[in-house]
Amino acid sequence: MTTLSAGSTSTDVAGRTRPATRWTVIARYELMDLWSGGKGLSILFGFTLVLSILAYLASADAGINLLDARESVGLLVTTSIALGTLGAMVVSADAISGERDRDTLESLLVTPVPRRHIVVGKLLAASSVWIATLLVALPFAAVMAGGPGVMSDAVTVLVVSGSLSAAALTALGLAISAVTMSNRTSLVVSLAVLLALAAPSQLPAVRSSTTVGPILIKLNPVSASLRLAENVLVRQEPWPDQLVYFISPALAAVVFTVVAIRLAGRLELGGSR
Amino acid sequence: MNPLHGRIGRRALRDTAVSLAALGVIALIVAVSWPAAAATTLPRQDATASLDVTVAVEPATTSVVLGDSLDLQITVTNSGAAATPPLVLHLDILDPDSDGSVDPEDWTTTLTRSIAEIPPGGSTDVPWTVQPISAGTFTVYAVVVRPTGAGLSASNVTEVTVEDKRSLNPGNILPLSLGAPVLVGGALAVQLFSVRRSDRRGRKRPAEIPVGVST
Numbered sequence: 229m230t231t232l233s234a235g236s237t238s239t240d241v242a243g244r245t246r247p248a249t250r251w252t253v254i255a256r257y258e259l260m261d262l263w264s265g266g267k268g269l270s271i272l273f274g275f276t277l278v279l280s281i282l283a284y285l286a287s288a289d290a291g292i293n294l295l296d297a298r299e300s301v302g303l304l305v306t307t308s309i310a311l312g313t314l315g316a317m318v319v320s321a322d323a324i325s326g327e328r329d330r331d332t333l334e335s336l337l338v339t340p341v342p343r344r345h346i347v348v349g350k351l352l353a354a355s356s357v358w359i360a361t362l363l364v365a366l367p368f369a370a371v372m373a374g375g376p377g378v379m380s381d382a383v384t385v386l387v388v389s390g391s392l393s394a395a396a397l398t399a400l401g402l403a404i405s406a407v408t409m410s411n412r413t414s415l416v417v418s419l420a421v422l423l424a425l426a427a428p429s430q431l432p433a434v435r436s437s438t439t440v441g442p443i444l445i446k447l448n449p450v451s452a453s454l455r456l457a458e459n460v461l462v463r464q465e466p467w468p469d470q471l472v473y474f475i476s477p478a479l480a481a482v483v484f485t486v487v488a489i490r491l492a493g494r495l496e497l498g499g500s501r
Numbered sequence: 502m503n504p505l506h507g508r509i510g511r512r513a514l515r516d517t518a519v520s521l522a523a524l525g526v527i528a529l530i531v532a533v534s535w536p537a538a539a540a541t542t543l544p545r546q547d548a549t550a551s552l553d554v555t556v557a558v559e560p561a562t563t564s565v566v567l568g569d570s571l572d573l574q575i576t577v578t579n580s581g582a583a584a585t586p587p588l589v590l591h592l593d594i595l596d597p598d599s600d601g602s603v604d605p606e607d608w609t610t611t612l613t614r615s616i617a618e619i620p621p622g623g624s625t626d627v628p629w630t631v632q633p634i635s636a637g638t639f640t641v642y643a644v645v646v647r648p649t650g651a652g653l654s655a656s657n658v659t660e661v662t663v664e665d666k667r668s669l670n671p672g673n674i675l676p677l678s679l680g681a682p683v684l685v686g687g688a689l690a691v692q693l694f695s696v697r698r699s700d701r702r703g704r705k706r707p708a709e710i711p712v713g714v715s716t
Contacts (some may be wrong), residue, residue, distance in 0.1 A: 267690040276685045280678040284671070285708060291671035292568030294634060307524055364681060413516040420523030427530045 250341045254349025262319065262353055268360065271315045275361050282307055285367045290372075297374045301382050302349060302461035304368055309390040312361035313397045314422060315451070320354035320401035321418035322411055324495065329411040337495065347492035351402055351485065358394035378461065385457045387440050392477035393453040397422060401483035406491040425450035446472055449480035542581045553581025554588070554619070556645050556656035564662040571661065575643050577616055578624035588616040588645050595640050598645055607634045616645070636665035 262268040286300035295303075324347075327333040336346065365386060365486035373379035401418045408414040428434045429451035434441040445451045459465045557576045567573045574593075591613050594605045597678050605612050608631040616625055633639070643656040669675060 264692065264696075266689065266693055269685065269692055273682065273685045273689050277682045280682050283674050284678040287672035287674040288668075291668055292634075292666055293570075293632065294568075364685070367677055367681070368674075371674055372672060374672070408519070409513055409516050414519045417523045420526045423530055424526050493643045 234398050245497055246420050248450075249379060251345040251348040252353070254341060254346050255352040257348075258323075258350050258353030262356065267319070268357060271357055272360050272364065275311050275315060276364050278311060279304070279308065279365060279368055283372060287372060297372065298378055298461050298464065301369055301372050301378055302371060302458055304365065305382050305385050305390075305457045305461060306377055308365035308368075308386060308394060309453055309457065310426060310450075312358050312365070312390060313394045314419075315361060316354055316358040317397045317401040317416065317418050317422055320351065320398045320415045321405050323350040323354060323402055324405040324486060325411040325414035326405070328409065329390050333495075343492040343495050344489045346495075347489050351399060351488065354398045354402065355395065358391065358398065362390065373408050381460050385453075386465070389453045389474065389477060392474065392481050393449050396449045396477055396480035396484050399481065399488045403484060403488040403491050407490065408493060411485070422450070426454070427451075429454045447476055449477040452476045548640050549698050552585065552588070552645060552647065552652040552654040553583075554578060554585055554645055554654045555580050556590075556643050556654055558641060558643055558656045558659045560659065561657060562660045562662075564664060566664045567632060567633060567636050567666040570630050573629045573631060573659065575627040575629055575640065575656065576624055577619065577627065577645055579619040579621055582621055584621060585619045586647060587618055590614045590616050590643060591643065592629060592631075592643050594631075596637060597640050598638065603639060608632060633661065633663040637662045638662050 283300075283304055286295060286303050289295040289302045290297060324333065327336055335345070366383065369382040369386065370379055373382055400421065401414075404417050404421070405411075405414045408417065425448050428441075428444050428448055434444055446453050448484065452473040452475075456470050459470055459473070555578045557578070559574045559576070575590065577588070577590060592605060592609065593612075594603045594608055596603050609629065612631075614627060616627070619625055631639075631641070639661045641659045641661055645654045646652060707711065
């Protein structure tokens with residue numbers, strides 16, 4: 229919940245208000261709400277717990293040569309991308325529909341902040357969940373990599389590809405949250421979209437296809453990121469061949485962010501109750 | 502009727518429809534990815550007439566530490582008067598102390614290999630590397646079969662003892678695997694405790710304010 233006071237707007241040296249920086253005020257309040265209210269740390273704790281168990285089991289398998297270091301790091305990186313983007317998307321899917329459900333959207337809309345600034349601020353705050361999960365995942369990747377080569381590949385995949393996917397899905401979650409009238413609907417739709425996007429890279433029919441499968445995987449930002457991690461870390465395919473897997477996450481990040489900001493102009497009151 | 506109410510009602514209906522559609526997508530994905538029970542047809546049991554070949558697996562008894570590879574040597578010798586046809590060599594693994602089955606594909610990527618014709622009195626050596634995936638005592642044997650028609654010859658059995666190798670701290674991951682959740686969980690606990698404490702203080706405050714004092 230974001231509650232702004234009149235003093236939240238920043239002023240320049242001449243005493244004029246600067247609406248261009250109001251999104252920073254929203255972002256600051258949202259970040260405080262997210263990380264001091266327990267929600268952000270709860271998500272991060274769940275993520276850390278899952279990652280710790282996974283890392284221990286993968287390292288145990290690597291210890292008896294059932295997995296090599298690249299395979300175990302690949303497993304860690306793909307899981308981190310999937311769970312990290314899920315956490316960020318859940319937070320962003322709650323951003324506007326949650327305010328609507330809690331009857332706090334009205335007070336937010338009457339504050340002297342342009343609606344697109346509200347959306348940008350909330351988007352940045354939700355993205356902080358991905359940054360936090362990234363900070364947790366990196367030490368695990370460093371310990372499990374066992375060498376600078378695997379380590380640099382893992383960090384590049386996590387930071388670049390994972391961040392693009394997270395940005396795309398966070399913006400998508402926010403767009404869904406802006407157009408749905410209840411939080412429940414927003415969360416269900418967001419999770420269904422995430423599942424639908426992640427499924428193609430896991431379905432045997434798509435994975436084994438040599439015609440439609442690769443196209444579907446490259447078009448889909450989530451499956452492109454997961455496939456990139458697999459190709460680079462497990463199959464050790466050269467980086468130049470993998471650049472194509474950055475296209476759809478980057479495009480999706482830009483398009484969904486623009487859509488979310490555009491939808492902000494149509495924000496209206498009303499709820500499912 | 503207030504047109505806003507009608508619009509909100511329509512949006513609520515639309516949201517419900519969208520939720521149902523989303524659940525439908527989830528159900529469809531689960532249904533598609535569910536492993537279909539494959540219809541299997543058992544092969545016809547042909548007579549197991551012996552081939553004029555002998556199969557030997559060496560060493561006859563061996564032990565290996567879990568995680569290490571084991572090199573087996575399989576020798577197929579033609580003990581007949583005529584050259585053998587092309588044959589198929591198959592490796593199998595079982596756990597005699599357990600009713601459960603061992604999946605040999607976990608031990609080796611190839612379970613079957615082709616053998617070219619062997620002249621009378623000749624032999625073919627086939628090296629086979631396996632990697633056990635669990636500790637215990639296992640029985641390994643090989644059979645040679647004709648690709649078509651009857652004929653089968655089995656080897657001696659090799660007893661493989663796999664010693665367990667477990668580390669509490671595999672790959673030095675234990676400190677991080679324990680430390681990271683403890684750190685984040687501790688921060689969460691402290692945060693929740695402080696939030697509750699400030700909530701309690703907030704509830705107590707009105708009673709603590711003396712009557713008549715302006716706030």
